[in-house]
Amino acid sequence: MRKRTLLFILLSLLALLLAACGGSSEEPAAGGEESAQTTEETSGGEEAMTFKVGLVTDVGEIDDKSFNQSAWEGVLRAKEELGAEVDYIETKDAKDYEENIRLFADQGYNVIVTVGFALGEATAKMAEEYPDIYFIGVDQFQAPGTEKPNLAGLIFNEDKAGFLAGALAAQITKSGKIAAVLGTDLVPPVVAFKEGYEAGARYINPDIEIISTYHPGGLDVAFTDPEWGAATAKQAIDQGADVIFGAGGKTGNGALIEAASYEGVYCIGVDTDQWLTVPEARPCLVSSAMKLITPGVFDLVKMAKEGSFPSGNYVGEVGLAPFHDFEDDIPQEVKDKLKEIDEGLRNGTIETGYNPGG
C-alpha cells in the first residue's frame, strides 16, 4: 500500500510539474491582455486622430530574426514615417490566433498585420468580421474567389529569389555541381525556391549538375530536422557539390552549418539574411535568397493609410542578401550579371518557368 501512495504522490508531482511547464509557456496568451506588450504609450483622448497598427506574430518571439522580426520592422517604419501608433502581440499557442487578432480589433486599430502562412484562416475570418479594419497577411496567399476588400496577402515570388540564388551558385561553383537541401515539397514556397534555383543555375550554365533533395518527412518534422539537413549536405559535398542552398527552416540551417566546416564550399541561405540568423554558417554563407518582408509590410500599411489599399494578393519584393565577408571574393562581373538578371526578372524579360498552376 505504501508503494501505491508513493507512486500516487510522484505521479501527481509530475503532473504538477508538467502543468507548471505547460502553464508558464502559455500563460501570456491565456492571460490575453497581458500578452499585449505595450511598446508605445497610448495617447489617450486623440484616439480618433491616431492611425493604429497592430501586429500579431506566429508562434514565437518578435525578435526571432526571421519573419516576425522582419514584419515588425516594417511596422516600426510606419511608426517613424507615417506617425502610426504601433503595438504587437506575441502568439504563444496556435489556438490563440483569433483571440490575439480580436484584441487589436476591439481596441479600434486601423491596420492589423498577421505574420505567417499559419494565420491565414484566422485572418480571413477576422477580416470578414471587422470590415472596417485593414488586414495584412504576410505569406498568406489569397485564393482566387476568396478575396476580401479589406485583406491583402503579402506574398512573394520565391521562384525569383531562388533563380537569383541559382544564378549566383552557378557562377561561383568550381566543380560544376551544386546542391539544394530543402524542406518538404508539401509547402508550395519550398517547391518554388527549388524550381527557381534550378532554372537560375541552368540560365548561367545549361550543363550544370544540380542535386536537390526534399526532406522525406511530413510537415511536423520537415523543417525542424537539422541533422537530416546536415547529413544530406555532407552527402552532397562528398560527391563533389561545392555550393549548398539550404531552404527549409532549421533543416536548411543544419545544411548551412555543415557546409561551413568544409574548405572551398559555399552556402546560400533563405528567407531572411541568414548572416544574422545563423552565425555558425558565416564561413560559407555568400548570400541568402530573401523575401523582403519589411518594405512589403510598410508599403501595404502606407497604402492603407492613403486609402489605396489593394485587396487580394500583393506581391512583395525578393532579392539576394548582401555578400558580407564575401564582398571582395565575388568578382565584379558576377555582381553585374546578378544585377542584370534581377532587372530581367523584374521587367519580365527573364522568366523562371515556374508555374504552380500548370
Next chain:
Amino acid sequence: MPNNAMTMIRQRVSWLLVAGVVALIFVSYGATPAVTTALLASTVRQSTPLVLGALSGIFCERSGVINIAIEGMMLMGAFVGFLANVYTGNLLVAVLAAVLMGAFMGLAHAFMSITLKMDQIISGTVLNILALELTGFFYQQGLTTQGKLTPVRIPVLADIPLIGPVLFDNPPITYLSLVLVVVVHILLFRTVWGLRTRAVGEHPKAADTVGIDVIRMRYINVIIGGMIAGLAGGYLTLEAVGSFERAMTNGRGFVALAVMIFGKWTPLGAWGAALLFGFANALQTQFQFLGISTIPHQFVGMLPYLLTIVVLAGFVGRARPPAAIGQPYEKE
C-alpha cells in the same frame, strides 16, 4: 535435427547476403567511386545515433526494464550538452554533461520503474514528454556555439580507398559508437556481469536465489543505458549539427527501438540494423539526387520499417524479448 538444419540454412543465407552486399558495393564503387563513398559515409553517419540509442535500449531491456524513453533521454542529453558547449566552450565538458544528463534521466526511469514499480511504458512516456517540454521551454533562440567535434583522420587506414573515408575519417563519437558496439557485445556475452544482467532480465527470481542483487543490477543497467542515450543526444548537438533545435531528435529514439528489435537485442545485430536504416535514408537522398522518380523515395525510406515488421513477425528467425521484460521485481 531439423532445428539444426534450419540454423545452418539460415547461417548460409545470411553469409550469402553479406557477400552479396559486399559484391554490390564493389561493383557500384567501380562505377561511381565518389557517389558510393558519399553514400556509405552518409550511411555510417545516419546510423550512429540509431546504434547508440539501440545500445541504450539493450542495456535496459536485457536487464528487464522497457525503455521507450530513449527519445527523451537523447533530447535532454542533446540540450544539456549544447548548453554546456555554449557556456564553457569545452567540447569534452559538453560531452560529459550530455552523458551525465542521460545518467540522470536513466536514474529517474529506474526509480519510477524499479523502486516505485510503475508501469514502465508510462514511466518512459512521462520522461519523453518531460524532455520535450523542458527543452522547449528553456531553449532560447540565438544561443550559438563556437564549434563542434570534427573528424579525426586515422593515418594510413584513412588512405584505403572506400573503407578509409567511410570508416576512418570520422568524428570522435562515431568512433566511440563503433567501439561501444564491440565492448557491449563482449560485456553482455563474455563476462560475469553480462551473464548476471541477462539472468536478471530473463528470470530474476532464479538470479535472486543465487545471490544476484536484482534491483541493483537493474538500476546500474538503466543508468548506463541512460548515459549512452545521453551520448547519442550529445552526438546530435556536439558532433553532427553543432546547434540545438526544439524536438531535434525527431523520432530517432523510437527508430532506435526498432533497430534494437531488428537486431534481436544484441549489439552486433543492432549495429547491422542501424546500418540498414542509415543506408535506406542515404539511398533515399541519393535517389532524389539522381532524379530517380520511378520509385517514390518515400518507399525506400519505408523499407527498414517494413523489414522490422517482417522480423517481428518471425520470418527471419525469432525475435524474442527478454522473458522478464516489463515486470517489476517483487522480492518474496
